[in-house]
Amino acid sequence: MSKNNNKPIEIPKPTFERLKKYHALLLQEKDKEYISSEEIAEKLNITPEQVRKDFTYLNINGKPKIGYHIPSLEKELSEFFGTWILDNIIIIGAGNLGSALAKYKGFKKIGIRVAAIFDNDPEKIGSLVGELSVLPLAEIKRVIKRFKVKIGVICVSENSAQEIAELLIQNGIKAIWNFTPVNLQTPPGIIVENQDITTGILTIKHLMEKE
Amino acid sequence: MSKNNNKPIEIPKPTFERLKKYHALLLQEKDKEYISSEEIAEKLNITPEQVRKDFTYLNINGKPKIGYHIPSLEKELSEFFGTWILDNIIIIGAGNLGSALAKYKGFKKIGIRVAAIFDNDPEKIGSLVGELSVLPLAEIKRVIKRFKVKIGVICVSENSAQEIAELLIQNGIKAIWNFTPVNLQTPPGIIVENQDITTGILTIKHLMEKE
């Protein structure tokens, strides 16, 4: 009999970060039915104990001698991250980065649908990005209401990022996924997730230094 | 007199992650000359003590009553991350994402130069991405040698990611910046930094769930 029907304890931050990695890994492991903590650990360069302990924070049970049932694991993680809820997002900025995101196939698996992509460059408005037609910024208000959009993605140039953030918040956006290096100023209650692209390569540069 | 002329202690991982944030923040704070730990802390939602303690791991000294000299701070962080060394990188995959990276202006500041961008789609080969002409994969070997490239960026589709990784490693690449969700298998000694795009939005989704 499984015991943890209550989840009283707050999940440690490092655990949270790893849960995201387990989730990503499972989306790649579709061929097998079961996976052991040791196998997961090896692929992610951590210890099996850590994997098992992390899973205790969710309602995840493995089978001794066998490992964890992949579909169940995936379901539990998916539930934790809310990926079974469909969220419409909008992308502001139809440059290469915005376009890349608009076309990204992986969103579907995690319950994300790109409702629209916006730009204020007349040359881009009306052009196709995947299956979406680029809309003018003036349409933002309508689209947010129509599709109940809560998440906005900022892919504009650095100097208009703050302005766009304010526009989104005015129109009811609750979370911003910020692809610019700008430190956005937002009122309390608004979630901002910075996707600073330079971060990844700084790690590489530092690791290379050491040798 | 400053005391820490030796850096014997390993930098804690959480500190390392924050150092990247300080570095990114400073690239935005060009107008002032000094900044206090409190100001940094507020912008990054951490405590001033933590900022000060983090700085003790580098040769960083602030002035009481004034704060930290921004150019010195930046120099020290830059040295730590090796951003004053120019590294040539190559990008494999000239889709929207590869193109976005190839055009990204922020690399210059952190000592990164995009030496070339590759694709094997005949339609793309020869076309311009910013100031670069897209090269065929067959040119990879030559370019890596010519520009002493150590870092390769993978922006191809999921199903060819592993193959491209192997090709790069065969030709002497030491670090891979992987923009696909694939868990790349690489020999020891090769640095792999995964830039999983879904990670950011999973955090957002989970935070939104809670309300």
Added chain:
DNA sequence: AAAATAACGTGATTATTTTCACGAATATTT
């Protein structure tokens, strides 16, 4: 059907990281 095996689950221990508290230092004010 009993024994052996392989993997899970977890309390206890150890290690790491953050926070606290306060002394030291340097501008600024009186």
Added chain:
DNA sequence: AAATATTCGTGAAAATAATCACGTTATTTT
């Protein structure tokens, strides 16, 4: 020039997280 205010620097204490060690359980083998 002394007093005051502010901010840094840092050991010590507290909080958090990772590892260890071993009991438990389900499968496989004999």
